[in-house]
Amino acid sequence: MEEQKGLTHIGLMVIICTVLVITLIGYAAFQKVKNEACRLVCGVNLKGLGTAMGVYASDYNDNYPQLPGKGPWAKELGFPYDLEEPYFNGAQLNTTRSITASWYLLVREADVSPKSFICPQSKQQEFLGENSKNLDLVKLWDFGSNPHKHISYVYHNPYGRFPANRKLPDLFAISADSNPWFDNGNILKPNTQNSTPQIIFFTNSKTWKLGNSLAHKPKYLSAKYGQNILYADGHMSFNEQPNAGINNDNIYTFWSEEENPSEQDIQGGTAPTGRSVENDAKSEEDSFLAI
8 A cells, every 4th residue: 555645634734723823823912012012102102291291380380281261162273273373362262272272282382292192002193283374383273173183192171160280189180091982072972882881880890891992992802901091290000990080080071969979970970971061070089081
């Protein structure tokens, strides 16, 4: 009987399967390293913004960036972002103000690059300074005509009753990765399909995952849910749950009650449904990071 030479079909299949398994393991490891590296860059950028905010506060009586005027919080700036000389005591006094415009004060006055506002794991892109008047970056007032395409981080609402400043407790959250209730500057409607629920029950671990920033939503099993968070004392950390503020305050929601809030109200909170005065922090210990 003639001896068979070479690989059998079974042997060949074993080799192919082995190569595929090794390739998949290598790809998963590569993706994990890539995502961890992006998350690190995201955190470093946020930490740098915190340093710039401290520099800014030194020149503005310990207050963090807040666009001048008395107009309400809105998605869009109430005057052209390339208006050379806004009159904040007159024509622009009561026009609407965007949170991104307050962020932009760091570009104007603290030498921060627009690239620093981008988390590599988000869908936003660096603002390159395009404007109809060919003004320099430091002469503009917002990140273009659609600023939410150029900002990956949320900021404690500077136009509410309790804007952020350096006098806040150390563990007050002033900024973080994007709020899951916002999409390109739009507030998601309650109970829409596949959207984050309006109520996060702090005793239910499943809803916690839905209350985390989407910027770090895992694409592989070993990844972590969570968000980079910047605190009032300048330190930054990655937290796997959004109840990471003072007394486990949920950084992306606000309390429903001003006095004696329940534990659920503090850790779960109320998600934003609009930009009215009711959609705002209810205390100096209530973080509400928005965009």
